[in-house]
Amino acid sequence: MSEQAGNGNGGAGDATAQSFELKVGLAEMLKGGVIMDVVNPDQAKIAEDSGACAVMALERVPSDIRRDGGVARMCQVEIIESIQRTVSIPVMAKVRIGHYLEAQILDALGVDFIDESEVLTPADEEHHVDKFGFRSPFVCGARDLGEALRRISEGAAMIRTKGEAGSGNIVEAVRHLRTVFGQMRSLQALLPEEVPARAKELRAPLDLVQRVAETGCLPVPNFAAGGIATPADAALCRSLGAEAVFVGSGIFKSGDPAVLARAIVRATTHWDEPEELVAACRGLGKPMEGIEMETLSESQRLANRGW
Amino acid sequence: MVAAGRQSRPAAELRVGIVSVQGAVQPHAAAITRAGAAWTRVRHPEDLDELDALILPGGESTTISKGLERVGLYEALEAFAQSGRPVLGTCAGAILMAREVEGFPVRSLGLIDVTAVRNAYGTQVDSFATVAQGELEGLRAIFIRAPRLKRPGPDVEVLARVDGWPVFVRQQNALATTFHPELTPDGRVHAALLELARKRKR
Numbered sequence: 001m002s003e004q005a006g007n008g009n010g011g012a013g014d015a016t017a018q019s020f021e022l023k024v025g026l027a028e029m030l031k032g033g034v035i036m037d038v039v040n041p042d043q044a045k046i047a048e049d050s051g052a053c054a055v056m057a058l059e060r061v062p063s064d065i066r067r068d069g070g071v072a073r074m075c076q077v078e079i080i081e082s083i084q085r086t087v088s089i090p091v092m093a094k095v096r097i098g099h100y101l102e103a104q105i106l107d108a109l110g111v112d113f114i115d116e117s118e119v120l121t122p123a124d125e126e127h128h129v130d131k132f133g134f135r136s137p138f139v140c141g142a143r144d145l146g147e148a149l150r151r152i153s154e155g156a157a158m159i160r161t162k163g164e165a166g167s168g169n170i171v172e173a174v175r176h177l178r179t180v181f182g183q184m185r186s187l188q189a190l191l192p193e194e195v196p197a198r199a200k201e202l203r204a205p206l207d208l209v210q211r212v213a214e215t216g217c218l219p220v221p222n223f224a225a226g227g228i229a230t231p232a233d234a235a236l237c238r239s240l241g242a243e244a245v246f247v248g249s250g251i252f253k254s255g256d257p258a259v260l261a262r263a264i265v266r267a268t269t270h271w272d273e274p275e276e277l278v279a280a281c282r283g284l285g286k287p288m289e290g291i292e293m294e295t296l297s298e299s300q301r302l303a304n305r306g307w
Numbered sequence: 308m309v310a311a312g313r314q315s316r317p318a319a320e321l322r323v324g325i326v327s328v329q330g331a332v333q334p335h336a337a338a339i340t341r342a343g344a345a346w347t348r349v350r351h352p353e354d355l356d357e358l359d360a361l362i363l364p365g366g367e368s369t370t371i372s373k374g375l376e377r378v379g380l381y382e383a384l385e386a387f388a389q390s391g392r393p394v395l396g397t398c399a400g401a402i403l404m405a406r407e408v409e410g411f412p413v414r415s416l417g418l419i420d421v422t423a424v425r426n427a428y429g430t431q432v433d434s435f436a437t438v439a440q441g442e443l444e445g446l447r448a449i450f451i452r453a454p455r456l457k458r459p460g461p462d463v464e465v466l467a468r469v470d471g472w473p474v475f476v477r478q479q480n481a482l483a484t485t486f487h488p489e490l491t492p493d494g495r496v497h498a499a500l501l502e503l504a505r506k507r508k509r
Contacts, residue, residue, distance in 0.1 A: 018432065018434065019436065021436065021490070022431075022434045022436060022449065022451060023431075025434070025451045025487060025490055026431050026434065026452065028331040028490065029330055029331050029366050029398070029451060029452075030366075030367070031330065031331060031333070031366070032328070032329040032330060032332065032366070033329045033330075033366070033370055048369060050373075051329075051369070051370045051373040051374065052370065053366065053367040054367070088369060088425055089367050090367070090430075090431065090452065091430075107432065110429065110430040110433075111431075112431040112432075112452070113431065135431075135432035136431060136432055265370070265373070265374075266377065269327075269328055269329060272313075
């Protein structure tokens with residue numbers, strides 16, 4: 001707790017801020033796991049018993065937010081507290097983009113990770129939260145490398161590709177993973193003097209772009225979210241490079257949540273072992289209904305929120 | 308395209324298995340590579356064949372525990388440890404090696420005579436970094452939602468402490484840390500594991 005983040009993006013001088021190393025450290029510990037959306041302690045318990053490595057507390061799962069409309073906000077404090085009392089695994093919660101007061105409330109509650117999420121209704125259409133000044137680490141969504149690096153420059157300790165939350169359709173998650181990894185691969189092919197122009201194109205800080213060009217990977221763990229509804233979806237995201245997966249509506253909108261949750265955990269661990277995947281896919285209940293992307297207008301697409 | 312390799316193949320003298328059910332596998336793999344040994348991932352009992360040492364990494368102990376149960380690795384890991392080959396557990400791995408687990412119990416292997424208390428320091432906002440006291444001078448230790456080890460038995464050697472609590476312990480061929488040596492460049496904990504493996508091979 002003594003060290004500062006060091007990237008100089010605000011927050012410095014705040015004695016309560018936690019070092020970036022510790023924040024990324026927890027993200028490292030979540031690799032290879034499944035983070036499950038839950039709306040009450042009973043669901044949180046099912047998630048933990050099924051092998052989730054963390055739960056995400058929220059008021060409504062994305063598919064319900066999509067169906068019911070209205071402003072989607074941070075989860076009620078009592079629900080978060082009851083989930084924290086119920087499970088021993090990390091508890092995450094979402095704040096609206098730019099709503100640093102919601103973030104301060106979650107930080108004071110001691111949540112293990114804050115998701116500044118496009119699934120909720122944005123509070124600020126220009127600025128994301130300055131994430132360095134908090135004790136809790138942040139995860140943010142991204143559709144491409146530039147967006148990922150902008151969030152990291154604001155202090156995000158984990159990136160998740162956005163996909164399209166609540167759609168039950170994996171196509172956007174695949175698009176975003178391929179985009180991020182493809183852009184990282186193409187950066188590695190550049191000569192050093194070509195990197196600044198690419199940084200400009202990506203609208204990302206030069207130092208971070210240079211670092212990716214050298215290492216070929218993001219400086220923080222890179223997970224996938226948005227539309228994962230089956231064990232095979234989870235394995236596909238792992239195969240495309242995601243180090244862990246977030247599953248939102250997919251589990252608790254399915255016919256048998258506990259069975260599907262266990263199956264997705266199994267597929268996330270054994271993503272490159274076809275026999276294990278076959279076993280994971282046996283005996284599943286009815287999956288959630290999916291949505292064709294063509295039926296969603298641009299304004300209905302949650303991934304378009306955030307910049 | 309793969310997210311991470313499943314093994315390294317240098318012509319190394321020692322081969323270390325890393326339990327790869329869930330958690331921070333890659334930082335341990337990097338530390339083992341830096342120390343000049345080879346590593347391979349362990350997800351099934353047959354993966355333990357021909358290994359000289361084993362690492363149980365950090366991650367979520369409930370998740371890892373359920374994964375070990377599912378593939379029948381508990382029994383295989385017990386047999387591995389009984390063969391005298393060294394095992395290192397870090398954070399969640401230390402919990403899984405303890406004799407007893409308090410707080411939110413998970414099944415443990417009982418390789419070290421201590422009681423592990425899960426989430427003993429609090430949530431992530433209480434995670435911290437400090438310098439441990441003990442034989443390894445200036446050992447920088449990172450604690451992430453760390454457990455605490457209580458009541459070490461007479462056969463347990465305490466190699467490092469923080470605020471009086473054991474954070475690095477050894478019982479015969481079993482080593483455990485409640486902190487994360489794989490997240491710092493200090494290679495001494497991994498070197499201790501490899502040294503035990505080397506001694507056994509001689």
